[in-house]
Amino acid sequence: MNQPLTVTAAQKAGPKLTAGIVVAALVALLILPLLHLLPETSALHLSAYSLTLTGKILCYAIVALALDLVWGYAGLLSLGHGLFFALGGYAMGMYLMREAAGDGLPAFMTFLSWNELPWYWAGTQHFLWALCLVVLAPGLLAFVFGFFAFRSRIKGVYFSIMTQALTFAGMLLFFRNETGFGGNNGFTNFRSILGFSITAPGTRAALFLAIVLLLAASLALGFALARSKFGRVLTALRDAENRLMFCGYDPRGYKLFVWTLSAVLCGLAGALFVPLVGIVNPSEMSPTNSIEAAVWVALGGRGTLLGPLLGAGVVNGAKSWFTVAFPEYWLFFLGALFIVVTLYLPRGILGLIKREKAQ
Amino acid sequence: MRAVPHLMLEPAFDPSGTSRDAIGLGASASQGLDVRHGTLLTLEDINVSFDGFRALRDLTLYIGVGELRCIIGPNGAGKTTLMDVITGKTRPDSGKAYFGETYDLQRMSEVEIAQAGIGRKFQKPTVFEALSVFENLELAQKADKSVWASLRAKLSGEQKDRIEEVLATIRLRDSRNRPAGLLSHGQKQFLEIGMLLVQEPQLLLLDEPVAGMTDAETEFTAELFKSLAGQHSLMVVEHDMGFVGSIADHVSVLHQGHVLAEGSLEEVQANEQVIEVYLGR
Numbered sequence: 297m298n299q300p301l302t303v304t305a306a307q308k309a310g311p312k313l314t315a316g317i318v319v320a321a322l323v324a325l326l327i328l329p330l331l332h333l334l335p336e337t338s339a340l341h342l343s344a345y346s347l348t349l350t351g352k353i354l355c356y357a358i359v360a361l362a363l364d365l366v367w368g369y370a371g372l373l374s375l376g377h378g379l380f381f382a383l384g385g386y387a388m389g390m391y392l393m394r395e396a397a398g399d400g401l402p403a404f405m406t407f408l409s410w411n412e413l414p415w416y417w418a419g420t421q422h423f424l425w426a427l428c429l430v431v432l433a434p435g436l437l438a439f440v441f442g443f444f445a446f447r448s449r450i451k452g453v454y455f456s457i458m459t460q461a462l463t464f465a466g467m468l469l470f471f472r473n474e475t476g477f478g479g480n481n482g483f484t485n486f487r488s489i490l491g492f493s494i495t496a497p498g499t500r501a502a503l504f505l506a507i508v509l510l511l512a513a514s515l516a517l518g519f520a521l522a523r524s525k526f527g528r529v530l531t532a533l534r535d536a537e538n539r540l541m542f543c544g545y546d547p548r549g550y551k552l553f554v555w556t557l558s559a560v561l562c563g564l565a566g567a568l569f570v571p572l573v574g575i576v577n578p579s580e581m582s583p584t585n586s587i588e589a590a591v592w593v594a595l596g597g598r599g600t601l602l603g604p605l606l607g608a609g610v611v612n613g614a615k616s617w618f619t620v621a622f623p624e625y626w627l628f629f630l631g632a633l634f635i636v637v638t639l640y641l642p643r644g645i646l647g648l649i650k651r652e653k654a655q
Numbered sequence: 656m657r658a659v660p661h662l663m664l665e666p667a668f669d670p671s672g673t674s675r676d677a678i679g680l681g682a683s684a685s686q687g688l689d690v691r692h693g694t695l696l697t698l699e700d701i702n703v704s705f706d707g708f709r710a711l712r713d714l715t716l717y718i719g720v721g722e723l724r725c726i727i728g729p730n731g732a733g734k735t736t737l738m739d740v741i742t743g744k745t746r747p748d749s750g751k752a753y754f755g756e757t758y759d760l761q762r763m764s765e766v767e768i769a770q771a772g773i774g775r776k777f778q779k780p781t782v783f784e785a786l787s788v789f790e791n792l793e794l795a796q797k798a799d800k801s802v803w804a805s806l807r808a809k810l811s812g813e814q815k816d817r818i819e820e821v822l823a824t825i826r827l828r829d830s831r832n833r834p835a836g837l838l839s840h841g842q843k844q845f846l847e848i849g850m851l852l853v854q855e856p857q858l859l860l861l862d863e864p865v866a867g868m869t870d871a872e873t874e875f876t877a878e879l880f881k882s883l884a885g886q887h888s889l890m891v892v893e894h895d896m897g898f899v900g901s902i903a904d905h906v907s908v909l910h911q912g913h914v915l916a917e918g919s920l921e922e923v924q925a926n927e928q929v930i931e932v933y934l935g936r
Binding site for chain 1: 742764765766769770774777781782783784785793794800801802806807808850854
């Protein structure tokens with residue numbers, strides 16, 4: 297009775313059906329890594345390429361979900377979520393580089409003839425500290441940025457432009473060799489994680505499982521938030537911020553909370569993405585990446601939680617097929633997709649499905 | 656419903672309060688609010704100017720506990736600016752603005768002022784369109800409104816009952832699950848009034864509450880406001896003279912950012928200056 301419209305609508309469309317599909321999808325995703333572990337001769341064997349590709353898309357799906365929390369619910373369109381994703385990835389990458397380098401310096405530092413690690417690399421040989429960094433780096437940056445942006449009541453397109461500028465600045469900073477993160481090559485040539493070879497099928501399967509679990513946890517968290525009074529306050533904030541203030545709510549705290557939470561989710565996704573695909577470089581922070589994330593959310597359906605997952609899957613699935621089949625036309629296709637969504641599907645794929653159901 | 660009030664200059668305070676319990680507001684007035692001298696809102700010598708335009712000049716206005724005050728005046732007289740000053744949206748250049756004896760409105764943020772007990776209804780009805788009627792009331796309801804509280808909030812039986820009561824009062828019981836965006840203009844007006852009721856403010860600021868309402872709705876609103884006075888103080892900005900006449904004990908006429916006249920509607924309507932600037936036009 298007291299849920300936001302989106303949830304209510306999903307329930308009317310058949311709550312059991314929706315829940316059933318979600319559970320089935322999760323089960324299928326949990327089976328995939330097991331198929332990868334089968335011997336290569338087996339007919340059911342899943343190649344490393346397919347598993348990695350699926351894992352990659354799932355990481356993007358987490359980013360889409362995190363973006364949906366701030367955009368779909370609180371109305372803050374971030375065009376800089378790639379930055380938080382990359383920061384999480386870099387934090388994990390630092391650990392992987394240390395693990396690969398053993399007692400020495402990471403290879404790229406030797407090339408620069410550095411003799412010692414910069415101070416901020418301290419402790420990164422410990423997996424647990426790297427995990428802390430995965431949360432802290434994007435979390436703190438988002439908190440500080442959000443604190444000042446929301447205090448100054450920056451919203452709408454100005455907020456979007458600032459987040460875009462932020463990720464662009466991050467990219468330029470990380471491109472520099474002096475920054476100490478491998479310049480434009482970033483981090484690659486990882487060997488092991490927690491002592492397990494990074495290319496072993498078992499490691500890959502475990503990483504994939506971790507991604508699925510993170511996705512499931514993010515989805516559960518998203519639903520819990522959307523159904524709480526907190527979620528309704530966010531919706532109210534999106535539609536009539538002034539009214540909310542005169543009701544006695546301070547919007548800053550609400551925005552800051554969901555903004556920081558979203559950044560941390562992105563960081564976690566990035567941290568699992570990097571060991572799976574084996575590379576992280578500053579191009580992850582490029583503005584187009586963050587804009588693409590917004591396309592996933594818009595295509596799937598803002599403020600629906602499940603929609604953005606669908607959007608990330610469809611766009612990235614299409615991308616991997618298109619870039620192989622028609623390499624030159626991928627960007628045209630992406631542009632056309634965005635135009636179609638903006639003109640004809642204001643509520644995304646999920647909105648379309650719901651409308652079909654309603655008729 | 657109580658009888659039509661005699662027009663009088665003193666705040667209309669009915670200490671028994673019995674006749675005003677029609678919608679179950681109970682004793683909500685003045686928790687932690689010091690109103691020793693019977694004055695809820697004190698505005699003295701308020702000046703506001705925008706780029707040289709003086710929107711309010713030496714405005715002085717007192718609102719008593721339980722009073723129902725109407726503010727009238729021609730367009731551009733500063734009525735909305737006055738509400739902005741009280742709710743902290745606009746900061747006066749000079750002057751004194753106190754809520755009760757102790758709350759200095761100039762030192763408080765908009766949110767703090769709302770939490771202290773001043774509720775506002777906008778000129779254009781503003782509700783949370785994507786949320787249902789019930790959810791709109793739930794959000795507005797008096798409660799701990801911090802982030803942590805909202806994350807764990809669950810409606811108690813008492814709170815639900817209170818929302819049900821208000822739903823009945825504003826005649827939106829059957830629409831409780833409809834998105835507020837689908838309501839008619841008049842229904843949105845009532846929903847916003849309902850949101851103020853559950854917020855339980857001591858002072859309600861209402862900017863043109865009956866604009867766009869049918870005659871029957873206007874009449875009902877007049878009855879509602881009269882039943883609220885006493886427990887709450889109301890400040891109503893309105894153009895509809897018929898409506899003003901049916902509710903007001905006490906009218907202030909604003910002209911060019913200044914209080915031109917105060918008194919009963921009959922008195923101000925008889926005032927030469929008022930006729931000149933406003934009513935006679």
